[in-house]
Amino acid sequence: MSTAGSLIPPRTQQHQAAEPAAPNAVALARQGRRDRLLVLSLLLPAGALLLALLIIPVGWLFYLSLIEGGEYSLVHYERIWTMRSYQNILWTTVKISVIVTVICAVVGYPTAYLLAQLPGPLAAVGLAMVMIPFWISILVRTYAWLILLGARGPIVPFLQQVGLTDNPFLLLYNETGTIIGMVHVMLPFFILPLYANLRSFDWNLMHAAASMGAPPTSAFFRVFLPMSLAGIWAGVVLVFVQSIGFYVTPALLGGGRVTMVSMKIASNIQEYFDWGAASALGVVLLLIASSILILAARLIGGGQLWGTTR
Amino acid sequence: MRPALLATTAALGLAASLPTTAGAETIRYMTAGGIYLDHITEAFLEPIGEKLGVTWSIETSDNDTLIRLEHAAGAPTFDIVEFGASQCARGAADGLYEELDFDIIDVSDFTPGSYSDHFVGSTIFSTVLGYNTENIANPPSNWAEFWDVENFPGTRSLRRTARHMLEGALMADGVPPEEVYPMDLDRAIDSLGRIRPHVTAWWGSGAEAQQLVRDGGIDLIWTFNARLDSAAADGAPITYTFNQGIMEFGCWAIVKGTRNKDLAMRILAEFAKPEYQAEMARLSGYGAANMAIFETGIIDAETAATLPTAPDNVNRQLLLDAAWWAENAPEAIERFDQFMTE
Numbered sequence: 001m002s003t004a005g006s007l008i009p010p011r012t013q014q015h016q017a018a019e020p021a022a023p024n025a026v027a028l029a030r031q032g033r034r035d036r037l038l039v040l041s042l043l044l045p046a047g048a049l050l051l052a053l054l055i056i057p058v059g060w061l062f063y064l065s066l067i068e069g070g071e072y073s074l075v076h077y078e079r080i081w082t083m084r085s086y087q088n089i090l091w092t093t094v095k096i097s098v099i100v101t102v103i104c105a106v107v108g109y110p111t112a113y114l115l116a117q118l119p120g121p122l123a124a125v126g127l128a129m130v131m132i133p134f135w136i137s138i139l140v141r142t143y144a145w146l147i148l149l150g151a152r153g154p155i156v157p158f159l160q161q162v163g164l165t166d167n168p169f170l171l172l173y174n175e176t177g178t179i180i181g182m183v184h185v186m187l188p189f190f191i192l193p194l195y196a197n198l199r200s201f202d203w204n205l206m207h208a209a210a211s212m213g214a215p216p217t218s219a220f221f222r223v224f225l226p227m228s229l230a231g232i233w234a235g236v237v238l239v240f241v242q243s244i245g246f247y248v249t250p251a252l253l254g255g256g257r258v259t260m261v262s263m264k265i266a267s268n269i270q271e272y273f274d275w276g277a278a279s280a281l282g283v284v285l286l287l288i289a290s291s292i293l294i295l296a297a298r299l300i301g302g303g304q305l306w307g308t309t310r
Numbered sequence: 311m312r313p314a315l316l317a318t319t320a321a322l323g324l325a326a327s328l329p330t331t332a333g334a335e336t337i338r339y340m341t342a343g344g345i346y347l348d349h350i351t352e353a354f355l356e357p358i359g360e361k362l363g364v365t366w367s368i369e370t371s372d373n374d375t376l377i378r379l380e381h382a383a384g385a386p387t388f389d390i391v392e393f394g395a396s397q398c399a400r401g402a403a404d405g406l407y408e409e410l411d412f413d414i415i416d417v418s419d420f421t422p423g424s425y426s427d428h429f430v431g432s433t434i435f436s437t438v439l440g441y442n443t444e445n446i447a448n449p450p451s452n453w454a455e456f457w458d459v460e461n462f463p464g465t466r467s468l469r470r471t472a473r474h475m476l477e478g479a480l481m482a483d484g485v486p487p488e489e490v491y492p493m494d495l496d497r498a499i500d501s502l503g504r505i506r507p508h509v510t511a512w513w514g515s516g517a518e519a520q521q522l523v524r525d526g527g528i529d530l531i532w533t534f535n536a537r538l539d540s541a542a543a544d545g546a547p548i549t550y551t552f553n554q555g556i557m558e559f560g561c562w563a564i565v566k567g568t569r570n571k572d573l574a575m576r577i578l579a580e581f582a583k584p585e586y587q588a589e590m591a592r593l594s595g596y597g598a599a600n601m602a603i604f605e606t607g608i609i610d611a612e613t614a615a616t617l618p619t620a621p622d623n624v625n626r627q628l629l630l631d632a633a634w635w636a637e638n639a640p641e642a643i644e645r646f647d648q649f650m651t652e
Contacts, residue, residue, distance in 0.1 A: 085648040151527025168527055173511040256470040256512025259651045270373040271643050
């Protein structure tokens with residue numbers, strides 16, 4: 001009956017519509033057209049929103065990145081490609097984002113694993129502990145780290161006292177401080193999708209593995225871990241893609257020694273009013289983020305990544 | 311009472327929600343935020359708003375991006391802006407601002423270099439050498455000594471911008487203050503390269519600098535004088551010298567295409583008057599472009615001596631050359647940014 005393509009799930013009657021000379025063929029066709037129209041009109045507001053807020057601006061971004069002095073030019077990309085300072089910024093951005101993602105995975109997985117097994121009330125308390133920092137302004141948290149990691153904070157003087165370091169600025173005004181601050185911000189983005197994934201895990205499978213003679217570690221690595229891959233990837237993508245766009249945390253905790261792409265974009269706009277240069281960097285960020293999404297979708301299947309199938 | 315109330319409400323950013331009062335023009339004004347805005351409001355906006363029957367609609371920003379965007383779109387919404395000198399000069403060169411009428415605005419007592427055809431100076435701040443009085447027994451007293459890490463030990467911080475740092479780097483390398491402009495960028499960057507290994511943190515905003523000297527473990531810093539005053543007022547063992555400080559003035563300009571050009575001109579004439587500028591200096595600790603503030607009787611001798619523009623201080627400092635920056639900012643900033651990421 002419905003021929004609205006992929007927009008409407010196929011129904012069992014579909015093949016009947018194709019039969020010639022069915023007595024109600026005309027009515028069915030009219031019904032089909034009405035369905036299609038209805039679906040399209042229901043999609044219209046969302047489509048218009050996407051067009052106005054995403055497609056046109058991103059198209060505009062691409063366009064601006066190809067314009068210099070009113071003419072088409074690749075000069076903005078050439079600059080990124082040839083200048084060492086731009087390459088350093090891109091390399092720093094990717095490196096820090098990868099490190100932050102890995103740390104979030106290593107710290108976040110056991111946390112989500114534990115949360116998923118806790119009984120309801122305890123799990124709620126645990127989740128609240130993950131969520132509460134998530135609700136506090138990034139700026140406030142970053143300033144808190146300035147104090148905690150600083151030369152007069154509690155951590156570094158202790159390390160100095162026990163003789164582990166003689167550098168009062170071990171944890172601040174460098175990549176280490178930046179990474180610590182970013183992990184703190186990003187951790188919930190790793191834990192929450194993974195938790196949702198683990199929560200739906202059927203623990204009977206572990207019992208089944210045990211009954212087949214698998215020791216706990218082997219059951220974990222061969223049954224549990226593979227089934228949680230989709231959750232891990234969702235977390236990895238969320239954390240990495242957001243990390244490459246970080247601004248406040250590296251600007252404050254990096255002490256001017258850490259320049260990430262978004263900081264360069266800001267200075268391109270605020271100091272030079274150079275939309276072309278800023279847009280080209282924006283496009284590069286977009287490409288990096290998209291390639292990670294595509295890679296993740298390839299590795300685990302798009303449906304699992306977007307959460308449309310389990 | 312009523313206009314004052316209106317001005318205050320406007321200053322709080324609520325102007326849009328107020329009904330338009332007959333005869334009261336609303337002036338859209340862009341300036342820096344925070345405590346600076348509080349002082350500007352008290353010293354200038356409230357009394358002048360009352361005098362001229364003007365209400366204020368205020369946006370805060372430390373850069374002119376929005377003004378440039380509106381200019382490019384041909385739809386200016388602001389009337390008056392206040393930025394740093396080099397921004398005003400660049401903006402003027404790019405045609406963002408109206409030419410000023412100096413028959414109305416009196417700049418006869420202004421510091422030379424603190425006004426041009428398109429802008430007039432507001433406050434004058436200085437990047438000065440501050441040091442921790444508990445940790446530093448023998449403080450450096452100029453840029454060259456700040457660069458001399460062997461004879462003047464201590465943790466160091468500099469600003470993360472080309473402005474002021476390039477000037478300072480040249481003086482550290484032995485360039486006399488009067489020969490700093492036009493700046494030799496290669497020499498300045500080389501000089502910065504020598505101090506870089508010894509700089510613990512490059513601060514971005516005044517708030518960061520204040521935090522660094524208060525509880526960030528920094529002993530020696532070049533930063534804004536009012537921020538050091540503020541840190542000292544918080545109880546931090548901090549003091550500073552104006553020696554080889556680099557002064558930069560804030561500046562007012564009238565946005566090209568405003569419908570309120572004549573009124574804006576009259577407002578700038580008020581802004582330039584010594585009594586308002588003196589009140590601002592008294593409140594904020596910044597100097598003023600109008601040197602006649604010292605004759606108004608508003609500032610006591612003790613406060614006067616702490617201002618960057620006090621006669622004893624002003625001669626020991628360098629005034630940022632807004633015209634040089636207007637012309638060379640893109641290249642100078644790009645070179646500095648590259649230096650910071652290499």
